[in-house]
Amino acid sequence: MPGITRRVFAASSVAAAASTLFTPARAQVYPARPVSLIVPWGAGGGSDATARIIATLLEKELGQPFNVVNLTGGSGVVGHGEIATARPDGYTIGMLTVEIAMLHWQAMTHLTPRNFTPLALMNEDPPxxxxxxxxxxxxxxxxxxxxxxxxxxxxxxxxxxxxxxxxxxxxxxxxxxxxxxxxxxxxxxxxxxxxxxxxxxxxxxxxxxxxxxxxxxxxxxxxxxxxxxxxxxxxxxxxxxxxxxxxGVDYSTSSWRGIAAPKGVSPEIVTRLTTALKKVSDSSAFKDFMTGRGFGTVWRDAGEFETFMEQADRQMGQAMRAAGFAKS
Structure with missing residues (x-):
């Protein structure tokens, strides 16, 4: 090989092969395997039913199973804790419920809405x-x-x-x-x-x-x-x-359900999930399911959901202090 030694040629060949292996074209598109969707409440309830219709429609959108896992206990502490501490790789997400804005005020957990990566708020039911x-x-x-x-x-x-x-x-x-x-x-x-x-x-x-x-x-x-x-x-x-x-009194509050991931999930995965959840929220299948059960539908994207939870957290704290339940 004129002008090129065998060693240099071999090294350049290995580099070229590695470059091809890790090009974006060969990168795995998320999700590349099934995703777990944790629900902090038992099977058969409203949160479980809502999570299952979301999971079914996410599978259609993203081409991988979204498996609902019910992890109960501690008035929601166990399930919310599992969502917060899961690996932030996008393969464990979960349903947050209004209790995440309440439990820490009662000193039942250290978790607050700030321990999660919000994806979307999809249900709100006022009293x-x-x-x-x-x-x-x-x-x-x-x-x-x-x-x-x-x-x-x-x-x-x-x-x-x-x-x-x-x-x-x-x-x-x-x-x-x-x-x-x-x-x-x-x-x-x-x-x-x-x-x-x-x-x-x-x-x-x-x-x-x-x-x-x-x-x-x-x-x-x-x-x-x-x-x-x-x-x-x-x-x-x-x-x-x-x-x-x-x-004439402008007071509102609600029970709500949204989808979130552990803290630290990449922005690319957040965008992919939020985009898919928006399609789920807009689908007739989701709307018909929720309306048929009298559940309210709402859409707030990741940023809006984060702001919503901050406001809910403050409101719950004020009400708990007034009622004498706040311990933190």
């Missing part, structure tokens, strides 16, 4: 104000006037356990109306369904669970929803006004 059909209160204004005229604790409400999201919604609402956090006594329950049963039985004066959770009782003509704590009406329940419409 409603429900009374039984036998209640004398036909509007939220009638109910509030009666609450204000009564001594603290005279009215009883429920919708979840002590310090749960619907309890804090009531506390925030009372404060927004200029009343003490304990103006309405809270009766802890194991969820919205038993609370609605207690409402119908006359053991409660109102519930503050979401309207979808109260839907069966409302459709059975055993209860009615007087208002929702949201900026706009729910299209699935167009006859239920917002608090601002009926009371």
């Amino acid at each position: 409603g104000v429900q009374v039984s059909t036998s209640s004398p209160y036909k509007s939220a204004k009638d109910l509030v006037n009666a609450i204000k005229a009564s001594p603290p604790g005279r009215f009883r409400a429920s919708g979840t356990g002590q310090g749960g999201i619907w309890h804090l919604a009531l506390v925030g609402w009372m404060q927004a109306m200029g009343m003490p956090a304990n103006q309405v006594a809270w009766s802890a329950s194991n969820g919205a369904a038993p609370a609605m049963q207690d409402l119908v039985a006359g053991n409660l004066d109102l519930t503050t669970c979401s309207v979808p959770e109260a839907r069966a009782t409302i459709e059975a003509s055993q209860a009615r929803s007087l208002a929702i704590m949201a900026h706009a009406r729910n299209p699935s329940f167009p006859d239920v006004p917002t608090l601002k419409e009926t009371l």
Whole structure:
């Protein structure tokens, strides 16, 4: 080989082969294998159902299975912890729920929304104000006037356990109306369904669970929803006004679900996942599934979801301090 030694030729050949091996054309496109989607709550619930329709549609978009893994325990601490501590390679993502903005205030975990890489907010369900059909209160204004005229604790409400999201919604609402956090006594329950049963039985004066959770009782003509704590009406329940419409108070809160990854996931993977999630959110399959169950749909991209969680975290902290539940 004139002008080139055998050693130089061999070295240049190896370099050329390595260069070809690692060119972008040969790089694996994410995702190259199945992805785990962790849900901090049990199978069969609303979070699980929402995660499974998202996972099914992500598989269609990205060509790899998205396997839902239910990791329960510690009021959501276990599952959220597994999402936060997973390898930031994009192959473990998860569903964040409103509890991630609550648990650290109760000193149940060190995790906050800042321990995650937000991808998208896809569901938001504001609480409603429900009374039984036998209640004398036909509007939220009638109910509030009666609450204000009564001594603290005279009215009883429920919708979840002590310090749960619907309890804090009531506390925030009372404060927004200029009343003490304990103006309405809270009766802890194991969820919205038993609370609605207690409402119908006359053991409660109102519930503050979401309207979808109260839907069966409302459709059975055993209860009615007087208002929702949201900026706009729910299209699935167009006859239920917002608090601002009926009371003039601009207070809103919600239970919500979004998709996130561990801290440190690459921007390229974040963009790919968020783009796919946007297509899922816009699909008729997702919208029909959520509407059929009365679940609210919303879209906030990674940056908007991060801002949303920061605001939710502050709001939950204020409500917990007012109710005496904050320990951190």
